[in-house]
Amino acid sequence: MNETTGLSCPIPFGRYPNILLAHGGGGKLTGELLEKIFIPAFSNPALDARHDSAVFDLKGARLAFTTDSYVVSPLFFPGGDIGSLAVYGTVNDLAMAGARPLWLSAAFILEEGLPVNTLWIVAQSMKRAAEEVGALIVTGDTKVVDKGKGDSLFVNTAGIGVIEHSLDIGPQSVRKGDLILLNGDIGRHGIAVMAQREGLEFETGIQSDSAPLWDLVSLLLSKGIRIHCLRDLTRGGLAGALNEIAQAGQVRIALDESSIPVREDVQGACEILGLDPLYVANEGRLVAIVDPGDGKRALDLMRSHPLVSEAKIIGNVTEDSPLVTMKSKIHGSRIVDMPAGEQLPRIC
Amino acid sequence: MNETTGLSCPIPFGRYPNILLAHGGGGKLTGELLEKIFIPAFSNPALDARHDSAVFDLKGARLAFTTDSYVVSPLFFPGGDIGSLAVYGTVNDLAMAGARPLWLSAAFILEEGLPVNTLWIVAQSMKRAAEEVGALIVTGDTKVVDKGKGDSLFVNTAGIGVIEHSLDIGPQSVRKGDLILLNGDIGRHGIAVMAQREGLEFETGIQSDSAPLWDLVSLLLSKGIRIHCLRDLTRGGLAGALNEIAQAGQVRIALDESSIPVREDVQGACEILGLDPLYVANEGRLVAIVDPGDGKRALDLMRSHPLVSEAKIIGNVTEDSPLVTMKSKIHGSRIVDMPAGEQLPRIC
DSSP, rough: TTTOOOOOOOOOOOOOOOOOOGGGTTSSSHHHHIIEEEEEEEHHHHHHHHSSSEEEEEEEEEEEEEEEEESSSEEEETEEEEHHHHHHHHHHHTTTEEEEEEEEEEEEEEEOOBBHHHHHHHHHHHHHHHHHHOOOEEEEEEEOOTTTOOOOOOEEEEEEEOOSSOOOOGGGGOOOEEEEEEEEOSSHHHHHHHHHHHHHOOOTTTOOOOOOOOHHHHHHTTTTOOEHHHHHHHHHHHHHHHHHHHHHHEEEEEEEEGSSSHHHHHHHHHHTOOGGGGGOSSSSSSEEEEEEEGGHHHHHHHHHSSSOOOEEEEEEEESSSSSEEESSSSSSEEEOOOOOOOOSSOOO | TTTTTOOSSSSSTTTOOOOOOGGGTTTTHHHHHIIIIHHHHHHHHHHHHOSSSSEEEEEEEEEEEEEEOOSSSSSTTTTHHHHHHHHHHHHHHHTTTTTTEEEEEEEEEEETBBBHHHHHHHHHHHHHHHHHTTTTEEEEEEEEEOTTSSSSSSEEEEEEEEEOOOOOOGGGGTTTOOOOOSSSSSSSHHHHHHHHHHHOOOTTOOOOOOOOOOHHHHHHHTTTEEEEEEEEEEEEEEEEHHHHHHHHHOOHHHHHHHGGGOOHHHHHHHHHHHOOOGSSOOOOOEEEEOOOOGHHHHHHHHHHHHHOOEEEEEEEEESSSSSSEEEEESOEHHHHHHOOOOSSSSSS
């Protein structure tokens, strides 16, 4: 029961009555907050679709709308910073609905004592990132909290995009036989942030893969690829994203481990740190689930895009029951579960 | 210079190179961040209008878009909580563009250790508030930060509204002769939060005025009132809001102190605390600047609304130079300046 209000939730929270870092990890506990708190409170068709963006109609236009807060620590990391991350992240969530990003908001929660110069650098980074994707930052807000009640700088971005095609992109459109494409090697963002935060040095200097994905999605759409679902791989990594799709679309996804690109230095860092690259966050990677007849052409298109180094078909949709499995390089097949705890907190 | 990036802003930040609580107070220092950092970085017509919401066209529809983060402390206060505040605040910013609120986002930054039950209570409050105004919460996000790196719970809401009239509501439309209407007594929200936070007891139990304003605005619009500008009185209070309008619209606003309602208990609390009610935050108050020919009718309409207790015409627009003055109850006329410091941090 809450002391001030005297209220208490009728649904028990089980083993975890208090918020853990894992509640923000994009895995099982994040899902529990959604199931037990947010869906019951806010339920409506756009929210219940549980896609990266809400999609709705307005006077004949189809719009997508999304939001994310960014609490990455440190603010600056190899290959990016909280500013570009906040712009790309929201742009990518719009792109995952097949929406062209148009307008963004930017809201800052600053901790007292933050050098104003740091805010300037972050704003400049947001400016460049927004220009790169052709979106405008049109509204914003700044709040300040007392020293010790925040952590230098948090950013929230929300975004509005417009859907200019007639596909219904989302887990509900995934079908048996569909092919699953991935646009590059996984795990770099999480490892880059982790290394910077912990002062670890990896020989090759792993850079975040942070990048905007709308241009790639736009290419696939413009060439008529029958895209059934898109999802960017952020918190929870590839495993988290595919489990979400499997659950929401009630489909079984079968992966082939040997087709999933992981750079040698990232694999090495993961082994040292005891991490599984399948669960490590990315910020410029997506899976595209496409009609089997378009798989080869989609792959060629992806590979023709300047931001894509190593696109692959990594698996397919095999049946109508919610599960993700993987044919491993050595051991036969195993279940790839939803992430349970939090491997790397605050990577976005 | 920033150590990690080696970058530094070309514009000097003057006396305050580090963020103060006053940078979030809605006064001069908040304005400086806008002038020196955000406008130069993001400049575009929607942002440069410096209105509560950005307004733009999409395929024949006129949309408004806004965002605010909420860091109020404590989370629960007499007359409201962070959840309803976050919904009403964003709805009110849309309403100030004359936009009907349709879709909201809700993003949470939780501090590790927060009782999950507290999040549930806040979500329930947001649910009720959204239902009350007829808006849907369609997308969201949850992040968790380590204990000591946040303050229990921050909320960001962004909102999309649709503009169904042809008025151009904003500081640019304010003209000499316009009348300034206020929809009720000022200063209650700030005092209610402050009292709760500091454990002060006022005999009468001052409640926040937190309330949604769209219904009132909708009433004025539906009756054809020629509204030139609307602004809700949040951080910075009545003085802050009117100074913003005076600056943005390049007009002089003359107030009559005797017409501005302040409850006796609020006046008393302000005197004890050394505050000026003109600068204390409200969350359910607006000024409507209307064509002089519509002033009386607008006042009658306001007074007919169930949420309005004490509407008044508090002044008028007198000339084309940016200034706010007030005829005081006893001393002749004085300048009402933009708030300079921060009287009451974290009231929204």
